[in-house]
Amino acid sequence: MTENTADININWFPGHMTKTKRQIEKILPIIDAVAEIVDARVPISSRNPDLPDMIKGKPLIILLNKCDMADPKETDKWIKYYKEQGVFAIPVDCKTGNGIGNFKNTVKTALADRLQQYKDKGMAGKPLRVMVVGIPNVGKSTFINKVAGSNRVKAENRPGVTRGNQWVTIDRQLELLDTPGVLWPKFEDPAVGLRLAFTGAIKDTVVDTELLAVRLAERLKADYPELLTNRYNLVNLDGDGYDTLCAIGKKRGMVIRGGETDTERASVMLLEEFRNCKIGRISLERVENNA
Ligand code: G4P
Secondary structure (H helix, E strand, C coil): CCCCCCCCCCCCCCCCHHHHHHHHHHHHHHCCEEEEEEECCCCCCCCCCCHHHHCCCCCEEEEEECCCCCCHHHHHHHHHHHHHCCCEEEECECCCCECCHHHHHHHHHHCHHHHHHHHHCCCCCCCEEEEEECCCCCCHHHHHHHHHHHHCEECCCCCCCCCCCEEEEEECCEEEEECCCCCCCCCCCHHHHHHHHHHCCCCHHHCCHHHHHHHHHHHHHHHCHHHHHHHHCCCCCCCCHHHHHHHHHHHCCCECHHHCECHHHHHHHHHHHHHCCCCCCCCCCCHHHHC
């Protein structure tokens, strides 16, 4: 399903894009691969549209993070899709660490040629350098902390490494570089903004909460009706998104004078429950509609 994006106006300042682009271009010669962290629930909207151009053919590994909150069926389809495209992709849950164990091996597979080159040149011990990128809130810091674990050593200001870049030594074979600067999504597309607002990647202060909740109700009604009826004990999902929001609020006793639903409270509750995965594991982008 595609959302109705009429009336959605997200004023989101994405950060210093040009600066980030330059910083990435500068660092490119000394990295071997790029790991892009995306949100498994919105794997397209949480990507940076300019990244493929920026990394100029460096091997790319996509980490579908927060897969604990995404629909496992859809995550499997995304992994298969990327594989068919020749892109390395793995599902991860950086909060618990599930799937993180596959990361190092995936890096080695993606960089098999580079490892062979090092070996041929008698540099077999040279560590692989991977730049980790991701839009804000996607879980980049959680990922780096999880991979590094107790081995985390901050190694800055070494020869060949620009001052101020955050290098993290994972072990003798692998070093990660936290992206310099802020990476941005395709924010000019209102559907992207809307989906990122659903997940909470874009803060509620820049969107109309009630309109957002109505759009989310529409989306869930269309794609996950059973999860919605089960969670809120609804008999049916008659009417539009607003009607559904009202029915949900009523079920939770959020009623104001005259017996009407307090839609403001209901909106906050619905969004919070979605973001905390209380409604169920939900993916808002599917291969067949979005790839
Ligand atoms: P960033 O560096 O990319 O900006 O993101 P960060 O690691 O700060 O993560 C943003 C939020 O996403 C954090 O939640 C983090 O715990 C959560 N998160 C990261 N990876 C996963 C995952 O795989 N699964 C789930 N369920 N959550 C994940 P927070 O609410 O901002 O903080 P906190 O509740 O962890 O303290």
